[in-house]
Amino acid sequence: MVVAPVDPSKLEAGDIVLARVxxxxxxxxxxxxxxxxxxxxxxxNRGLVNGWTSHDRVFAICVAIDGVTRAEVAGKTLAADSDDSS
Structure with a gap:
């Protein structure tokens, strides 16, 4: 499974996310x-609703599973921060 930083404001039902709860x-x-x-x-994954969590607790979105990219994540990830130390 591959995850990438996400813009939580772009999430939709059906997305798989990395969240701290x-x-x-x-x-x-x-x-x-x-x-x-x-x-x-x-x-x-069994249909049980766990509850609500705020955007600031959602860190990443699943972008690929077993090497297969999830097309529905297009436009939801954040660009990687550049490492400008100068």
């Missing part, structure tokens, strides 16, 4: 979005 990092499914509240609802 209650001090633990999880890889849940986004089941709903609340753009006005800047939060996403996350669920597990």
């Amino acid at each position: 209650a001090g633990t990092v999880h890889l849940p499914l986004v089941s709903s979005v609340d753009p006005a509240g800047k939060r996403v609802q996350i669920s597990n």
Whole structure:
């Protein structure tokens, strides 16, 4: 599985994200979005809704699984920071 930094404001239901919830990092499914509240609802792979988490707790999006790129992530990742130390 490959993840990349994400712009949480571009997330949609069905995205797989890397998020910190209650001090633990999880890889849940986004089941709903609340753009006005800047939060996403996350669920597990068995259909159980775990609850809502804020954009600031979502760090990355799954961009590939077993070498297969997930097309639905186009435009959701953040550009890598440049390393300008000069």
